[in-house]
């Protein structure tokens with residue numbers, strides 16, 4: 001989740017004589033490019049079959065091989081999720097996250113949930129991060145939610 005896109009809703013029928021209204025997402029008040037990727041460290045990032053197929057195709061792998069390598073089935077929540085790997089700041093993070101460069105390595109094929117998050121113009125973690133960075137006088141400070 002290192003980039004944000006604004007997707008206008010385009011009317012289906014362009015010949016419609018009525019004045020077309022284009023709805024826009026509210027301008028985000030967070031900047032994923034300045035964030036260490038907190039949301040990518042959520043323990044359960046649920047994905048769909050379509051997400052898995054897209055990522056498998058992206059890596060030119062058969063689905064069964066991609067599932068084994070990149071995804072895990074969560075028995076408790078009864079859903080597929082992204083595997084994690086170790087992270088210095090948050091303990092663990094999505095296995096597609098580059099822990100040095102702090103960015104998504106599968107951005108073009110990322111799951112739907114990563115595209116839509118945080119689904120509003122604000123991000124709670126980013127507000128917290130911005131406050132802590134100002135407070136500490138350190139624009140690169142990485143705020144964590146555990147003591």
Ligand code: SF4
Pocket residue numbers: 001002030031032035036037038039040117118123125126
């Ligand atoms: S935690 Fe918020 S600001 Fe950070 S990458 Fe995720 S959506 Fe972007």
Ligand code: SF4
Pocket residue numbers: 001002039040041045082094095096097098103104105106107110111114
């Ligand atoms: S796929 Fe990319 S955007 Fe989604 S959680 Fe993993 S690193 Fe973050």
